[in-house]
Amino acid sequence: MPRLSQADLIQLNRTFDDRTPQELLLWANSIFGDRVAALTSMQESGNVICHMLHATPVHMPLVFVDTGVLFQETLDTRDRLMAAYGLNITTLQPKLSMEEQTSQYGVLYLSPEGQKQCCEMRKSEPLDAIKGQYDALIGSLRRADGGRRESCPILAVDTRLNVLRINPLANFTNEQMEEYIEKNNVILNPLHKQGFSTIGCNRCTTPVLPGEPKRAGRWRHLGPWSVYCGINPTDLDPERSPAVDFSQDLIDRILGRSTDFMI
């Protein structure tokens, strides 16, 4: 099976740095058709993507992982987005409830190793359910969010799901985000107004104090703002050059090459 590696995407990533998020969404739609979906977690950037999908002639399904321990405000935000923007959002859930998991494994999220196991079971494994359904997933990572995302590529391969991850907002600055949200009155998770700069599970997310880094409220109990859940592979593998299996035709379309058919 032909393979598309992260190294193959270097040139395209450079070219795409000049494109707007809307242009990148249109590109994804034209290359992948009904084999692309958007992944969202009901935070600011994801909601901007939701609005862009609503406002541009790009129709694609959305996927949301409900870990079973999210804030009610996050679930309400999903419902408001579906109703107001006419979006089709599929909700995926873990096999075990948090109560079942705790009775089998104990309270995992209190230790670094336990956190990895808990995020694996409650965030990454549910997403495995869509493996094979799509060739590309739209994400909402931004370089302006700092930390490991400071250099996140617009295009990245995801070996676990065998998809291309596309981050149309990678280059979107904080000023551009604010302007877009204000101009379009984007529906936001109300927790942002209560000091939550990023929002995950209610067990592992706290508000952020003035002057603290944006991710200071995530896994605060585990230390210096370097924990990531793993649902975005670029948070974990910045140094590797992994590859995914795609048909040669799809690889050519992604890379903008024309295929010669020899008879």
Ligand code: SF4
């Ligand atoms: S964020 Fe916390 S509660 Fe949620 S899946 Fe990860 S470790 Fe578990």
